[in-house]
Amino acid sequence: xxxxxxxxxxxxxxxxxxxxxxxxxxxxxxxxxxxxxxxxxxxxxxxxxxxxxxxxxxxxxxxxxxxxxxxxxxxxxxxxxxxxxxxxxxxxxxxxxxxxxxxxxxxxxxxxxxxxxxxxxxxxxxxxxxxxxxxxxxxxxxxxxxxxxxxxxxxxxxxxxxxxxxxxxxxxxxxxxxxxxxxxxxxxxxxxxxxxxxxxxxxxxxxxxxxxxxxxxxxxxxxxxxxxxxxxxxxxxxxxxxxxxxxxxxxxxxxxxxxxxxxxxxxxxxxxxxxxxxxxxxxxxxxxxxxxxxxxxxxxxxx
Amino acid sequence: xxxxxxxxxxxxxxxxxxxxxxxxxxxxxxxxxxxxxxxxxxxxxxxxxxxxxxxxxxxxxxxxxxxxxxxxxxxxxxxxxxxxxxxxxxxxxxxxxxxxxxxxxxxxxxxxxxxxxxxxxxxxxxxxxxxxxxxxxxxxxxxxxxxxxxxxxxxxxxxxxxxxxxxxxxxxxxxxxxxxxxxxxxxxxxxxxxxxxxxxxxxxxxxxxxxxxxxxxxxxxxxxxxxxxxxxxxxxxxxxxxxxxxxxxxxxxxxxxxxxxxxxxxxxxxxxxxxxxxxxxxxxxxxxxxxxxxxxxxxxxxxxxxxxxxxxxxxxxxxxxxxxxxxxxxxxxxxxxxxxxxxxxxxxxxxxxxxxxxxxxxxxxxxxxxxxxxxxxxxxxxxxxxxxxxxxxxxxxxxxxxxxxxxxxxxxxxxxxxxxxxxxxxxxxxxxxxxxxxxxxxxxxxxxxxxxxxxxxxxxxxxxxxxxxxxxxxxxxxxxxxxxxxxxxxxxxxxxxxxxxxxxxxxxxxxxxxxxxxxxxxxxxxxxxxxxxxxxxx
Numbered sequence: 001x002x003x004x005x006x007x008x009x010x011x012x013x014x015x016x017x018x019x020x021x022x023x024x025x026x027x028x029x030x031x032x033x034x035x036x037x038x039x040x041x042x043x044x045x046x047x048x049x050x051x052x053x054x055x056x057x058x059x060x061x062x063x064x065x066x067x068x069x070x071x072x073x074x075x076x077x078x079x080x081x082x083x084x085x086x087x088x089x090x091x092x093x094x095x096x097x098x099x100x101x102x103x104x105x106x107x108x109x110x111x112x113x114x115x116x117x118x119x120x121x122x123x124x125x126x127x128x129x130x131x132x133x134x135x136x137x138x139x140x141x142x143x144x145x146x147x148x149x150x151x152x153x154x155x156x157x158x159x160x161x162x163x164x165x166x167x168x169x170x171x172x173x174x175x176x177x178x179x180x181x182x183x184x185x186x187x188x189x190x191x192x193x194x195x196x197x198x199x200x201x202x203x204x205x206x207x208x209x210x211x212x213x214x215x216x217x218x219x220x221x222x223x224x225x226x227x228x229x230x231x232x233x234x235x236x237x238x239x240x241x242x243x244x245x246x247x248x249x250x251x252x253x254x255x256x257x258x259x260x261x262x263x264x265x266x267x268x269x270x271x272x273x274x275x276x277x278x279x280x281x282x283x284x285x286x287x288x289x290x291x292x293x294x295x296x297x298x299x300x301x302x303x
Numbered sequence: 304x305x306x307x308x309x310x311x312x313x314x315x316x317x318x319x320x321x322x323x324x325x326x327x328x329x330x331x332x333x334x335x336x337x338x339x340x341x342x343x344x345x346x347x348x349x350x351x352x353x354x355x356x357x358x359x360x361x362x363x364x365x366x367x368x369x370x371x372x373x374x375x376x377x378x379x380x381x382x383x384x385x386x387x388x389x390x391x392x393x394x395x396x397x398x399x400x401x402x403x404x405x406x407x408x409x410x411x412x413x414x415x416x417x418x419x420x421x422x423x424x425x426x427x428x429x430x431x432x433x434x435x436x437x438x439x440x441x442x443x444x445x446x447x448x449x450x451x452x453x454x455x456x457x458x459x460x461x462x463x464x465x466x467x468x469x470x471x472x473x474x475x476x477x478x479x480x481x482x483x484x485x486x487x488x489x490x491x492x493x494x495x496x497x498x499x500x501x502x503x504x505x506x507x508x509x510x511x512x513x514x515x516x517x518x519x520x521x522x523x524x525x526x527x528x529x530x531x532x533x534x535x536x537x538x539x540x541x542x543x544x545x546x547x548x549x550x551x552x553x554x555x556x557x558x559x560x561x562x563x564x565x566x567x568x569x570x571x572x573x574x575x576x577x578x579x580x581x582x583x584x585x586x587x588x589x590x591x592x593x594x595x596x597x598x599x600x601x602x603x604x605x606x607x608x609x610x611x612x613x614x615x616x617x618x619x620x621x622x623x624x625x626x627x628x629x630x631x632x633x634x635x636x637x638x639x640x641x642x643x644x645x646x647x648x649x650x651x652x653x654x655x656x657x658x659x660x661x662x663x664x665x666x667x668x669x670x671x672x673x674x675x676x677x678x679x680x681x682x683x684x685x686x687x688x689x690x691x692x693x694x695x696x697x698x699x700x701x702x703x704x705x706x707x708x709x710x711x712x713x714x715x716x717x718x719x720x721x722x723x724x725x726x727x728x729x730x731x732x733x734x735x736x737x738x739x740x741x742x743x744x745x746x747x748x749x750x751x752x753x754x755x756x757x758x759x760x761x762x763x764x765x766x767x768x769x770x771x772x773x774x775x776x777x778x779x780x781x782x783x784x785x786x787x788x789x790x791x792x793x794x795x796x797x798x799x800x801x802x803x804x805x806x807x808x809x810x811x812x813x814x815x816x817x818x819x820x821x822x823x824x825x826x827x828x829x830x831x832x833x834x835x836x837x838x839x840x841x
Contacts, residue, residue, distance in 0.1 A: 161447065166438045
């Protein structure tokens with residue numbers, strides 16, 4: 001049962017990441033490879049503040065979200081000028097720089113969390129306390145799962161309200177034709193700031209959840225591979241705004257479980273097979289336009 | 304009916320003023336010291352030859368392009384707003400740049416686009432509703448903290464958008480995605496969207512281009528009603544063919560020549576145009592009529608006409624279309640008969656023929672030309688080119704065999720130079736009138752120049768036997784048409800098929816020479832079926 005709770009917590013965490021990346025990808029039209037960087041920012045901020053100052057869950061999450069939103073300017077301001085391939089390079093740069101910062105902001109002799117040794121480099125930050133809201137301690141896996149589900153519910157609600165609103169409509173217009181939207185008076189640069197800010201702060205919330213559950217953070221959580229994994233989930237899930245990312249997360253998380261159950265010959269390594277399957281799914285999604293759900297408009301087009 | 308306004312009030316009512324605007328592209332001075340004044344409630348026609356700088360001026364006045372020098376003043380809701388160029392160095396440090404399309408739109412300047420640019424992922428109602436300025440719902444903080452006010456404002460916004468659509472007679476179609484409308488309807492919807500965005504000054508970029516008679520009338524009615532009832536000031540950029548229609552409606556004409564603006568009264572321009580004689584194409588057709596051409600007119604379902612200008616003693620048959628039926632998304636586009644069933648379209652072009660297909664918008668002229676050139680498959684029927692069956696033959700092969708196709712605007716090789724485009728097409732050397740442009744890359748040319756290059760390239764290609772032209776004179780000015788009209792004459796052994804919107808000024812069939820005999824009647828349905836069965840696969 002604990003394993004099921006564990007899976008659910010990870011589902012919630014990745015779902016938050018996928019929903020927020022979907023905002024950037026499908027509502028703003030930018031491919032960002034830097035999502036794991038903001039996830040790591042959230043995780044590290046949570047770790048440092050709870051280890052150092054022992055704050056409770058909600059204020060730390062708010063601080064992490066605010067910091068991530070501020071750091072999202074590194075993506076949103078270039079987005080004013082650059083599109084497409086060039087923006088991907090910028091996001092790659094942000095991701096690499098974040099990883100390098102986390103990895104290197106360490107010096108062996110100084111205490112943890114001080115300015116000389118903020119992240120403790122490749123040793124990571126162990127011993128992160130479990131979440132604590134108004135004195136209620138979430139120390140069992142089951143309770144963390146409940147917290148995770150609550151967080152997912154709140155984030156999904158916020159996401160849904162945003163995309164169904166005039167703000168979401170103007171974002172769709174921006175994505176369809178930015179020049180036409182600007183000539184109608186839409187402040188597209190402000191929309192980009194807002195979208196990246198909201199998406200990156202959601203990623204930080206997911207990071208805080210991860211840090212509080214796993215209890216240990218290290219620089220590898222901000223690797224490019226993580227960003228690409230989240231991107232996979234968003235792409236494979238399809239273009240439906242709410243169900244798409246969630247489905248993508250479900251599929252990606254279930255594949256290793258399914259592979260585990262299939263009897264494989266001894267020379268096939270399950271871990272590598274998992275990565276192979278992800279790759280194939282991504283290629284088919286991109287090349288054949290294959291996505292989990294057959295959207296209604298495509299079905300009509302072919303009839 | 305003339306809509307000339309009364310005497311212009313020169314003191315108040317000044318909405319937009321530009322002085323000393325200059326712009327050069329790579330050493331080429333397009334605008335030199337342009338100054339203009341725009342008064343409230345006027346309808347202004349902006350005209351000029353190809354590459355005179357109309358699009359550049361339009362982009363500057365709507366905030367899309369910064370001029371090299373000059374000032375631009377606009378009277379917005381909060382008073383007079385002035386933009387000076389060149390911008391001082393410290394204004395470049397300010398990331399919130401001053402002269403942007405959204406800033407200029409905030410002052411009340413709106414525009415429509417040549418390629419319409421409705422948002423494809425939004426429904427028609429949403430396309431209009433999204434334009435409303437100052438929506439609370441566009442602020443995420445308001446959305447999450449004060450949702451009820453947001454919802455109230457949004458409801459009012461939707462009501463207003465529905466009302467606007469109702470005025471366009473599109474109210475019941477509010478939820479359809481915008482690409483199920485006719486061209487005239489989409490153009491009017493795009494104008495309504497700009498009006499809903501709060502525009503006091505509306506710049507219309509070729510609003511009548513590509514429209515048939517019905518579409519032109521509906522857009523003109525809308526333009527006049529906007530100016531008279533809503534007191535919106537309009538600046539309309541248009542090309543040669545539609546200028547006579549607009550002269551009846553405009554108050555002032557701005558002519559761009561040599562990088563400068565000359566203000567004229569519409570009467571003056573009418574006299575000027577009358578003096579320069581018939582349109583070059585009409586002249587050419589008159590010449591054809593007086594020579595030994597015979598005109599065969601074939602009426603097609605859907606109010607279309609195919610007129611074939613043929614010399615007697617005609618040569619071999621080059622293109623033969625038999626019972627062609629083309630479907631798109633299940634609907635029959637080409638080949639429907641009077642009853643709506645698949646009768647099939649048939650016609651034949653011989654050596655030396657010039658065929659003009661005139662049809663209203665949405666009839667399927669482009670679909671027909673696409674099918675003959677092989678870009679889309681035909682559902683039924685045969686296409687024979689010089690006796691060879693073309694069904695199933697890919698486009699590149701058809702092009703090699705001699706079917707040359709000039710598509711309607713938008714299909715150019717942006718980064719190839721004019722010289723390279725001609726080389727790629729095997730069209731021989733660049734003609735003299737284009738030699739000045741030979742080294743310029745295609746994306747640096749103006750719209751009309753690109754069209755001229757495409758048309759010249761196709762008409763100079765030596766190996767083309769059948770030339771398909773989709774609205775070839777669309778953006779050309781008088782001078783360009785003069786230079787290319789003689790190329791319409793197909794060289795020995797080839798034929799041309801030209802598609803035009805219905806009732807364009809280039810109506811091809813002069814009445815006196817019309818021959819009503821030899822009208823091709825679609826075969827009976829049974830014949831079609833027998834034909835297909837014995838034919839095998841299509």
